[in-house]
Amino acid sequence: MPQVDFTVRVGGDSATGGIVTTGEIVARIAAYSGLEVYTTRTIPAEIKGGHVMFQLRASEEPVYSQGDDVDMLIAFDQESIDNYYQLVKSGGFLIYNSNDGKPPAAQGLNVYGLPLNDLAKQINFTRGRNIITIGAMVKLFDLPYDKAEEVVRRQLGRKKELLDQNLLALKTGFDYVEQNISRESPYHLIPPTGGIQEDRLVMSGNQALAMGAIAGGCRFYAGYPITPASDIMEFLAAEFPQIHGTMIQAEDEIAAINMCLGASFAGARAMTATSGPGLSLMVEALGHATMTEIPVVVVDVQRAGPSTGMPTKVSQGDLRLAIFGAHDDAPRIVVAPVSVEDCFYQIVHAFNLAEKYQTPVIFLSDQDMSVRVVTIPPFDLNKVKLEPRLLWDPKSIDHGGNGASGNGGGEREYLRYKITESGVSPMSLPGMPGGQYTAEGLEKAESGAPIYTPEAHSRNFEKRARKLANALHDYEAWQMYETFGDLDAPVAIVGWGSTIGPVKEAVLRAQSEGMPVAVLYPKLLYPLPVEHIGAFIENRQAIIVPELNFVGQFGRMLQAQFEREIVHLNKYGGQPLAAREVYNTIKQVYADVKVKAQV
C-alpha cells in the first residue's frame, strides 16, 4: 500500500465561484510536489448558481479512480458540510468557512474553521476566499509553499494586479494556520522519498485527445459548442492555425460533420467532436460517410441522456447509437479509450483506421474522462505512426489507371468504388487529373455512377463489410486492448471505456483477498473482436460487465454474441463507477457462483 493516498473533496455553490479552480490548483500543487493525481468533478449545467463538487486523489503511486472515502472535506457552504461530512473518514479533516456555516456535531473529525469572509475583507479581496483556503491547506499538509506559488503564478498569472492579490491571499491562508492552529500537521502529503521524480504532464482527457488529434495528422476540425466536448474545439482553435490546419465553428452539428466530409473528400484528415445530442444529429451524415467511403473521426464525449439529460454528468449510454445509429446496415468503426493518457494514443488509432478503411470512426470518450485532470507520462511521438489513405495511382494498372500520367482520357477509366479483395478502393483527390468521380450517396457502379441493380447493391454491402472486418487485424497488431489481473481466474470482467480505473483498484483488492479476476478491456468495440473476447471468456465461470448505462448495452451485446450469462454492473445515476461497487460485485459473484476463493 502506498504511504500517501489522500482524497480531498471540495464543495460549494458555483455562484460564489472558484470551487473547481480551488480543486484544480490543489491538484496541481500536489502534482508539482511529486504526487500522482486523479480528479473528478460535478458541476451544474448552469453558469452561475448550483452546487459544485470537485474531488482530488493524490498518491505517490499511480491512481486509477477518484477514491471511495474522503480524507479531507473543504466546504465553502453549509450544503457541502451537510451533504458530505459523513463521507469523511474517521480522523479525517473538515475545513469550513466559520463566517458562513456550522460544523456538524460529529465525532472523530478534525474540524478547522477558517474565517474566510474576515480574512478576505482584511486583504480587500472578497473573491480570494478559495485561494486563502488553498494557502491554509498548504500549511496544514506541509506542502512546499514555493510549489503552491508556482502553480498560482501559472494558473492565475495572466493579470499582474490579480496575481498579486492571489499571492497575498495564499500567504494570508498559510499565515492564519501557522498563527492560529497551533498543532503540527498530522498529515505530511509528501512522502519521505520526495514523491515521484519522473516527467509528468498534468492534463484532462479532452486536452490529451486534442493533442492526439494533432499528432495523428488531423488538420481539419469543424464543431459546434456542446458540453462536455467544447474544449476540444477551443484547444484546436488555438493550435490548428499554427500548423496550417483549419478550425471552423459550424452553425450546427449537421454542418460540422458535413464540413468534415467535404474536407476529407478533398484530402484532409478531419474530425468533429460532440456529445450525445450532437451525435444524434450526425447520424444521417455518418451513414453517408459509410456509403461514400470517406474517412472521418467523430468524437462523442458521452454525457447523461436521453435528450438534454444531465449535460455535466457522466454516462456510457451512447454505445448503441454509435454502433447502430443509421438507416439500413451502415457499418462504422467504434473506438473507446480507457483513460486520459489513452485518449491520446487511441485517437491516433481512430484516424489511422478511418484513413486505412475509408470509413467513419466514432470515438467514445465520456464526461468524466474528458474533464478529469490527472498526472500522466509525456506523450511519445515515436509511438505515433500515420497510416496513409490508399490514394489512386494513375500509373498503376491495379488501380484502374491507363499506365500513363496526364489528363485521363486513357483506355481504362478510374473506378473509385472498385470491388477489391480487401474492400478498400484507391481514392483519388480533387486536383488529380483523370481521377474525377462523384462521391455518391446513391447505390452505385464501381465508377461511382448511380445504379440500382440487386447485384451492385449486394456486392457493395459485402465490400463495405469486408473492409471493416480487416480492422480486427489492426486490433491485434496495435494491441487495442488491455488485460490485467489473474488471467487464469475463474471470474472475468470485460469492460469498456473509463470504468477501467475503479476496476483496476477493485481487482487488486479482491485479488489480495483470494478472489482473483481476469480483466479485458477491448478498445475496438465495432467490429467486435469476437475471437479475442470469446477466447478470453471461454473457460470462466462468471463474467462481469461494468458500465455506466441503464440496460447494460455492452453486456447485452456480449450476451447476444456469445450466448453467455452476464453479470451486469450497471450504474446510471450520472456518477463515475466506484472501486467499492466493483469490489462488492466481485465478492457477490464469488459467493453466488460458489467459486471457491483461493486463499
Next chain:
Amino acid sequence: MLSEPQIMPLHFDSVNLKPNDYKSDVKPIWCPGCGDFGVLSSFYKAVSELGIPPEQLVIASGIGCSGRFPAFCKAYGFHGVHGRVLPLATGIKMARPELVVCAVGGDGDAFSIGMGHFPHAARRNVDITYIVMDNEIYGLTKGQASPTSPLGLEKKSTPYGNVDRPLNPLLLAFAAGATWIGRGFSSKPKEMTELIKQAITHKGFSFLQIFSPCVTFYDTYDHFKQVTKPLPADHNPSDKAAGMKYAMDEETLYLGKYYEEDRPTYDDAYSGVRQKATKGAYSFEKLMDKYRR
C-alpha cells in the same frame, strides 16, 4: 517531430477545353424539357470558357432533381445528403482553397431543409458559387409545394391551396451578406452562361438563383417568360439598396447581376488567423511543456 499528413499533387496542364470535356458518361435522368438541362449546358459552356481544368473543379450537391447534377459532369463531384451542400462545399474549399468549388441545388434543398446553412455560408463569404435551380415545386418527390411556391398553388400536399407564403431568396441573400447576387432563367442560355461565369469568377460567396421550370409537376415556362425582364442597363451592382429594391419587386422578376461586393473571403480571413497565430516553428514539445509539472 510531428509527422505531416500527405499533401496531394496538383497539375495545371489543361488547355483548349470544350464544353464536352466536362460531360461525363452518365446520362441525365431529368424529364425531357426540364429547365435543368439548360442550366447544365450553360454550366459546361461557362466552365470551359473560363478554362477551369476539370480536375480542379468540384461540384457538390444535395438531394432533389438538381442533386444529380455532379454525376453528369466530368469534374470531381459530391452528391451529399439532403440540404447540406453548403457545409460540404465549405469543407472542401477550406481544406483546399485552390480548388474551384460550386454548389448546386434546388429550392427545397436550399430554402427548406438546407436553410440553416445558407446565411452562414453567405456571412462567412466562403469563396464558392451556389447555383439554385428554382422550380418552385418538389419535383423528385412528385409535386408538393416548396418554400418558393406561390400562395394558393393547388398541389398534392396543398389540395385546398398553398397557405405558406413563399420566401424571397434574393432578399435572403442580401440580408445574409452574400457578396455576389444574381438571377437567371433557364430559357435564356446566353445570359445564364454569362451569369455563371461571373458568379464563378467572383471571389467570395456567389448566389445565383435560376428559374428552372419543372415541365412535369409545375410548368412555369410561360409564366416566367411573361414576368421576367433584364435588370435596367443602368443598374449599378455596387448599389446594395437599389439591388434590394429590384429584388423586392414581386410583379416583375428581374434577371441579371443584382449585386457585387469586394470583401475578404473566408479562406483569406483564415489565412489572417494563421498569420496571427504562428510564432516561429511549431513544436509539439513546447505544447507539452505547457502541461508539464
